[in-house]
Amino acid sequence: xxxxxxxxxxxxxxxxAGWNAAALLARTLGKVISVTLVESDDIGIVGVGEAxxxxxxxxxxxxxxxxxxxxxxxxxxxxxGIQFENWGQEGDSxxxxxxNIGKDFAFCTFHNFWLRxxxxxxxxxxxxxxxxxxxAKQNKFAKLQxxxxxxxxxxxxxxxxxxxxxxKYLRKFCEARGVNRVEGIINRVHQCSDTGFxxxxxxxxxxxxxxxxxxxxxxxRGLLIEQTLETGYEEWGHWLPCDRAMAVPTVxxxxxxxxxxxxxxxxxxxxxxxxxxxxxxGHVYCSDYxxxxxxxxxxxxxxxxxxxxxxxxxxxxTGRRKKQWNKNCISFGxxxxxxxxxxxxxIHLIQAGLRRLVQHFPHNGVKETEVDExxxxxxxxxxHIRDFIILxxxxxxxxxxxxxxxxxxxxxxxxxxxxxxxxxxxxxxxKEGDELFHEIAWQQVMIGQRLVPEDYHPxxxxxxxxxxxxxxxxxxxxxxxxxxxxxxxxxxxxxQ
Numbered sequence: 046x047x048x049x050x051x052x053x054x055x056x057x058x059x060x061x062a063g064w065n066a067a068a069l070l071a072r073t074l075g076k077v078i079s080v081t082l083v084e085s086d087d088i089g090i091v092g093v094g095e096a097x098x099x100x101x102x103x104x105x106x107x108x109x110x111x112x113x114x115x116x117x118x119x120x121x122x123x124x125x126g127i128q129f130e131n132w133g134q135e136g137d138s139x140x141x142x143x144x145n146i147g148k149d150f151a152f153c154t155f156h157n158f159w160l161r162x163x164x165x166x167x168x169x170x171x172x173x174x175x176x177x178x179x180x181a182k183q184n185k186f187a188k189l190q191x192x193x194x195x196x197x198x199x200x201x202x203x204x205x206x207x208x209x210x211x212x213k214y215l216r217k218f219c220e221a222r223g224v225n226r227v228e229g230i231i232n233r234v235h236q237c238s239d240t241g242f243x244x245x246x247x248x249x250x251x252x253x254x255x256x257x258x259x260x261x262x263x264x265x266r267g268l269l270i271e272q273t274l275e276t277g278y279e280e281w282g283h284w285l286p287c288d289r290a291m292a293v294p295t296v297x298x299x300x301x302x303x304x305x306x307x308x309x310x311x312x313x314x315x316x317x318x319x320x321x322x323x324x325x326x327g328h329v330y331c332s333d334y335x336x337x338x339x340x341x342x343x344x345x346x347x348x349x350x351x352x353x354x355x356x357x358x359x360x361x362x363t364g365r366r367k368k369q370w371n372k373n374c375i376s377f378g379x380x381x382x383x384x385x386x387x388x389x390x391x392i393h394l395i396q397a398g399l400r401r402l403v404q405h406f407p408h409n410g411v412k413e414t415e416v417d418e419x420x421x422x423x424x425x426x427x428x429h430i431r432d433f434i435i436l437x438x439x440x441x442x443x444x445x446x447x448x449x450x451x452x453x454x455x456x457x458x459x460x461x462x463x464x465x466x467x468x469x470x471x472x473x474x475x476k477e478g479d480e481l482f483h484e485i486a487w488q489q490v491m492i493g494q495r496l497v498p499e500d501y502h503p504x505x506x507x508x509x510x511x512x513x514x515x516x517x518x519x520x521x522x523x524x525x526x527x528x529x530x531x532x533x534x535x536x537x538x539x540x541q
Contacts, residue, residue, distance in 0.1 A: 047240065047373070048410040052078055055256030057231065057246060057269055059084035061208055062378025062395045063262035064215035069399045071222040072108050074406060081225045083246060083254055095318045095325045096124060096305045096389040097203040099143055100481075104396045108218065113541040118214040119206035120321040123303045123534060125181040127389065131309035132494055134442045139493025140304065141388070142177035144201035146485055147520055153504035156488045160472055160501040162513060171492055174520045176200060176527060181304040185531040192523050199527075203389070205305065205318045205325075227254055234273045242373045242411075243269060258407065261376040265383070270366055270376040277367040278382075284435050284457060285363040286448075287313050287385055291340050292327040292357050295350035303534040307387060310343050311335070311446040316386065317349070321538060324350055329385050334448040361385075369423040370416050375402060382427060387434050393481070397426060429480040432461040433487070440465065440494045465496070472498035 054070055056063050059082060067082045105115060115121065126142035133139070147155030159171055172178040177200055180186060189199035220226060229248035237244055245255040246269075261269040270276050282288060297319065306317035313330030328344035335343075341356050365382030369375060378395050405419045439457050443449035457465075464487065468474050474487045508516070532540075 047242065049257060050409055051257045051407050051411070053256045054078050054080050054258045054260065055246065055254055056080065056082040056260045056262055058262035058264060058378075058380070059216070059226075060212050060262065060264070060378070061215075061392060062264075062380070063260075064212050064219060065392075065395050066260050066262055066377055066399055066402075067219045067224045068108055068215050068222075069104075069396075069403060071219055071224050073403050075222055077408070079225070080219075080223070081227060081254055081256065082219070083227045083229065083231060083248070085228060085230045087230060095208050095320070096127075096205050096316070096386065097392050098389050098481075099201050099203045100393055101203055101396065104400075110218075115214070116204070116206075116321075116538065116541050119204075119210045120323075121204045121206035122301050122320055122538060123186045124203045124205050124305055124389075125177045125186070125200065125303045127305045127307055128181075129307050129309070129437070129490075129493060131443070132307070132314075132437060132441055134495070135445060137442075137493075137495070139489065140172060140175075140178050140181065141486060141489045141493070142172065142175045142181065143203065144175070144177040145198050146171065146178075146489075147174040148197060148516070150504065150507070153502045153507075154484060154488075156485075156492070157472060157502040157505040158508075158513060158516070160498060161505040162517070163497075165510060165513075167510075167514060167517070169517055171489070174517070174524060176524050177202075179524050179528045180531060181302070183528055183531075184300045184302060184534050185528060186303050186534045186537045187531045189527065189531070192527050195523060197523070202303075205320055207320055207322070227252070231268060234269060236273070240372070241274070243273065257373065258411075259374045260402075261374055261380045262378050264379045265361065267366070267376060267380040269374045270369075270371060270380055274371045274374055276371045276376075278362070278364055279367055280362055280364040281431060282363055284431070284455065285385060285438070286331045286333065286452070287329045288361060288363070289332050289337065289340065290327050290329045290359040290361065290385075291337075291344045292325070292359060293344065293348070293355070294323045294353045295326055295348050296353060297322065297324050298350040300533070300535055301538065305389065308347065309441070309443070309449075310347075312448040313340070314387070315344060315347055323353060329387075331448060334446070365424070365427045368416075368420050369398065370419045373411050375419075381423075384427070384430055384434055387437060388430070388482075390430050390434075390481070394426070394430070397481075398423060425478075426481070428458075428460070429477065429482070432458055432464070433482050433490075435461055436465070436487070436490055437494070440491060440496045442495050465491075468498055469496060470499055472501040 126140045128140045130138045231246045233247040235245045243259045301319045308315045312334035318325035330340045369381045438452040
């Protein structure tokens, strides 16, 4: 496409996406490229992505962050999983807990043994054997690599944090590493008349910022990727019908829970994200089934603490940009697409895309083959996460509202239909390639929402009933003993 060397990278937009982009590029390629970030204090950020998933630990480590400093600067807390309430039937509750559950055997994962136990009348809950779940429900946490005296994995965790403070923390990191921040509103984008490549952005002040590669982190409006390059958007509202969110912070009440809550209501769901200094809340809903005023009232009626502001309405269109990379412009964050934050994947998609950019960085010019591969990988990643989110809606068991009935009856992607049918008939679920969510994540959602398989792996009968009951007793004891010795989550945070 062009053999023009890439020496100057311009990031358009700040917030979580922009400052993550600047931070990773400065850390990895700062000696061979310059990074300029253009943002305006007059343009607000959405700032609802306050919950994350475990891969953020690796991203933070790549940047060299110290965890205690990071938690203090962002008023962060620990996240061990997401508790889903009312998603099966009203009154149901289960957790998509990070980490493993039980003990897997060669060729046969633990859930097969648990499914056998259910058929044989052995009483237990699947999450009895989850270290993360048992730790979360007792509001405890400490770093634990392994269950003591075993080869079983310890606690897997992520963070909750204040998105605004996170952006400030990243900005400080970036400016200390030579990132040039330019303040101003862009009112014109200049393109090459021959190739259509972006050459520069012009600010209202008249200042011009030139670059070789442009990263669009401008939010939903997609200033470069859509308004300038007209890349196109693939909407997924027919599978994920929610199109609005009401967000409001509240005063913290009681102990800080080390997990996110997702509470299903009549036409959507509510998030609850506990931070050190406040709690983040929001109501994601479908405007075809509920008015904005009704949605606002539902949110206010289900808050645990006093609101710190008026609820803010955030409209959105679920889907993805048809090309995340177009010409010499790559989009990240909301400019690249939107998947509702049901499984806290928004920040992960930013960071995964940025890791992909570093791997595919076009130092000696933008090559079509590399652009195509980047876009192929991006599409696969978006679609895998999309299917996992649709799963929650499709396998709901609620009959109290038309919204949930319609979600259960809707057509779904063939890729997801196959997974559901396979699990329902055999109890089997397989991770595909490098997709984000492992088998245990799919198992928890399907079991938690009452999708009971008709069969399980025959290797679950490789041990006797007495041995099975003994395995369960041992696992419960190991988990219980480990959790008992952990400090409270609040005490862990105070010690940072």
